[in-house]
Amino acid sequence: xxxxxxxxxxxxxxxxxxxxxxxxxxxxxxxxxxxxxxxxxxxxxxxxxxxxxxxxxxxxxxxxxxxxxxxxxxxxxxxxxxxxxxxxxxxxxxxxxxxxxxxxxxxxxxxxxxxxxxxxxxxxxxxxxxxxxxxxxxxxxxxxxxxxxxxxxxxxxxxxxxxxxxxxxxxxxxxxxxxxxxxxxxxxxxxxxxxxxxxxxxxxxxxxxxxxxxxxxxxxxxxxxxxxxxxxxxxxxxxxxxxxxxxxxxxxxxxxxxxxxxxxxxxxxxxxxxxxxxxxxxxxxxxxxxxxxxxxxxxxxxxxxxxxxxxxxxxxxxxxxxxxxxxxxxxxxxxxxxxxxxxxxxxxxxxxxxxxxxxxxxxxxxxxxxxxxxxxxxxxxxxxxxxxxxxxxxxxxxxxxxxxxxxxxxxxxxxxxxxxxxxxxxxxxxxxxxxxxxxxxxxxxxxxxxxxxxxxxxxxxxxxxxxxxxxxxxxxxxxxxxxxxxxxxxxxxxxxxxxxxxxxxxxxxxxxxxxxxxxxxxxxxxxxxxxxxxxxxxxxxxxxxxxxxxxxxxxxxxxx
Numbered sequence: 001x002x003x004x005x006x007x008x009x010x011x012x013x014x015x016x017x018x019x020x021x022x023x024x025x026x027x028x029x030x031x032x033x034x035x036x037x038x039x040x041x042x043x044x045x046x047x048x049x050x051x052x053x054x055x056x057x058x059x060x061x062x063x064x065x066x067x068x069x070x071x072x073x074x075x076x077x078x079x080x081x082x083x084x085x086x087x088x089x090x091x092x093x094x095x096x097x098x099x100x101x102x103x104x105x106x107x108x109x110x111x112x113x114x115x116x117x118x119x120x121x122x123x124x125x126x127x128x129x130x131x132x133x134x135x136x137x138x139x140x141x142x143x144x145x146x147x148x149x150x151x152x153x154x155x156x157x158x159x160x161x162x163x164x165x166x167x168x169x170x171x172x173x174x175x176x177x178x179x180x181x182x183x184x185x186x187x188x189x190x191x192x193x194x195x196x197x198x199x200x201x202x203x204x205x206x207x208x209x210x211x212x213x214x215x216x217x218x219x220x221x222x223x224x225x226x227x228x229x230x231x232x233x234x235x236x237x238x239x240x241x242x243x244x245x246x247x248x249x250x251x252x253x254x255x256x257x258x259x260x261x262x263x264x265x266x267x268x269x270x271x272x273x274x275x276x277x278x279x280x281x282x283x284x285x286x287x288x289x290x291x292x293x294x295x296x297x298x299x300x301x302x303x304x305x306x307x308x309x310x311x312x313x314x315x316x317x318x319x320x321x322x323x324x325x326x327x328x329x330x331x332x333x334x335x336x337x338x339x340x341x342x343x344x345x346x347x348x349x350x351x352x353x354x355x356x357x358x359x360x361x362x363x364x365x366x367x368x369x370x371x372x373x374x375x376x377x378x379x380x381x382x383x384x385x386x387x388x389x390x391x392x393x394x395x396x397x398x399x400x401x402x403x404x405x406x407x408x409x410x411x412x413x414x415x416x417x418x419x420x421x422x423x424x425x426x427x428x429x430x431x432x433x434x435x436x437x438x439x440x441x442x443x444x445x446x447x448x449x450x451x452x453x454x455x456x457x458x459x460x461x462x463x464x465x466x467x468x469x470x471x472x473x474x475x476x477x478x479x480x481x482x483x484x485x486x487x488x489x490x491x492x493x494x495x496x497x498x499x500x501x502x503x504x505x506x507x508x509x510x511x512x513x514x515x516x517x518x519x520x521x522x523x524x525x526x527x528x529x530x531x532x533x534x535x536x537x538x539x540x541x542x543x544x545x546x547x548x549x550x551x552x553x554x555x556x557x558x559x560x
Contacts, residue, residue, distance in 0.1 A: 051462015074421020079353025123162020394420025512539025
């Protein structure tokens, strides 16, 4: 029975790949000592296990999945990456570059010290820096100069072994450094640091701003005596600070009116008030007598995700946007930056590429969307022309190489596609009429693309994995821990003692630079705040690019 299954997997390696994905994602959900193994490690281990059957997958299949993954990284982080190239972002850029450079330097030194072969060295760098893309770029770089197919296969086996051990150690080390060691370095807790920044971001010149509450509704009231004679504008001005409520419609007799700001309220008027539920409940008696008027409350509403592309909006704080006439009767429900939800504070600076989820009466939402940039309306369609062409062009950019004797120096297809993804994402953020890739498709490209690639590496490495692990296991643990700890501590020291960054934002930046979402989650839990996500996006955008490139740099330096 077992031999028959092995035979099926050898005859149909495509089934072996999907079996590895199924097992890998299941294993990835397992949590040990509070640390989740993760789908990447799960798929690598599943691939190694299935590789014992002798199944062989085409390198073309592996490369195709990896290119999808690289495109997704670039597309998602492109707006943040190009936007970061300015003086205001210098501290975060410096912290990110420092972390990445130290990781590369330590990896090279330790690889020489421990006598790691080239594949193991690349795997340790990728794992210690917790960047899976380093694996693919290193493999792509080595394949161009490999003397024989057997040498390429041995390189892949070694890199898989190194990465499997180093990645888990790197994730745990990043969590411990950012959530436990960093507060001890700086002498105060993450909770205290984040609370300090929250207080700063909640302050505005007039102490006004948007609320993070999302419970928005409309209710009908017979106008109270205290509002009779006031204009709509005057009545709305009585709403307490940090609340929002607007008169959307007025019933006067049998007529329903859409009021202008100067429209006066008369005795007997029934008004439809849209606002935060807490305000409408708490202050109902100050508005009037609540009644049920279905016709009056039949107001077309819309919830819309809007991508900020307007240069006049980017760089402004939320409280400033809240004072613009286009913000009337529009409620902010959430903000995404580089795929991460960030907290809403009045003092938060809006950046190009941010996705603002807004809600309110349709006419007001449409006005706000026109001000902010481009409305991302729900659709399941992916612009595959855009995706396919950019991956192709990126590959073409990466193919040319400068030949120095037997050595070829060039970007490589993988790096070319990563750069193409960055440009594609940036173009999409500036010209939203083309190139749409839904979040679900991006997840597939990102998660499944990477895990399928890693599973293929594991299947190829299967036969020699155990021998390599036994030979280098202890050294891999020590090296990967040192790479992670030294790079993160260096970045923390620079950010806090040179640039005086808030510890919460600094921790988020370091987690992003190390592309470690588990570490970010641990930091947020320790801080009891979402403030660290404010630094994650920029660090993630730059860190992904640099650490991926390091795969080519390490192979060139140690293999030259």
